[in-house]
Amino acid sequence: MNQEYKVIIEKVKADKDSVKKAFVKMKKKKPKEIDQLFHSRHETFFQKNSCLDCANCCKTTSPIFRDVDIKRISKQLKMKESQFINQFLRMDEENDYVLMSSPCTFLNNDNTCSIYQFRPLACAEYPHTNRKNMNQIFDLTLNNTEICPAVATIVSEIILEV
Numbered sequence: 001m002n003q004e005y006k007v008i009i010e011k012v013k014a015d016k017d018s019v020k021k022a023f024v025k026m027k028k029k030k031p032k033e034i035d036q037l038f039h040s041r042h043e044t045f046f047q048k049n050s051c052l053d054c055a056n057c058c059k060t061t062s063p064i065f066r067d068v069d070i071k072r073i074s075k076q077l078k079m080k081e082s083q084f085i086n087q088f089l090r091m092d093e094e095n096d097y098v099l100m101s102s103p104c105t106f107l108n109n110d111n112t113c114s115i116y117q118f119r120p121l122a123c124a125e126y127p128h129t130n131r132k133n134m135n136q137i138f139d140l141t142l143n144n145t146e147i148c149p150a151v152a153t154i155v156s157e158i159i160l161e162v
């Protein structure tokens with residue numbers, strides 16, 4: 001992750017109380033209005049920045065592997081599902097399958113994903129800042145400010161407006 005990304009993540013981390021207060025204030029807005037605040041900034045961030053310069057989510061956290069993800073990925077890798085689970089996954093406290101090790105086994109040195117075309121849905125949806133009903137995932141978004149520079153940037157801009 002480049003220095004600029006690290007700085008924005010640290011800045012938002014230090015200002016977490018302001019973010020929490022802003023999220024409480026934001027809940028008074030209409031869900032559509034909240035979505036618009038996030039979605040427009042999501043577009044802008046990813047027009048100017050590439051995940052290939054970062055990969056911090058792949059390096060530090062694990063997606064959830066749903067049964068359908070396991071089925072699809074193991075089929076593509078020509079492995080038995082049980083073999084895939086035994087080799088790469090563990091069950092977490094919430095009984096979800098997650099990666100056994102971090103950084104992700106499927107992350108290449110150039111930050112590309114070796115299973116990109118059939119990666120878990122959780123990877124495809126991350127960092128969730130273009131999702132509908134952002135008002136329902138404020139806690140997740142707050143957590144993601146510590147991982148993803150896109151989320152940290154988007155949130156740091158939004159709290160100045162609410």
Ligand code: SF4
Binds near residue numbers: 126127
């Ligand atoms: S989603 Fe966020 S943390 Fe993951 S690579 Fe892209 S910018 Fe980095």
Ligand code: SF4
Binds near residue numbers: 057062063
């Ligand atoms: S499967 Fe691919 S996108 Fe998902 S965490 Fe691993 S490297 Fe990243």
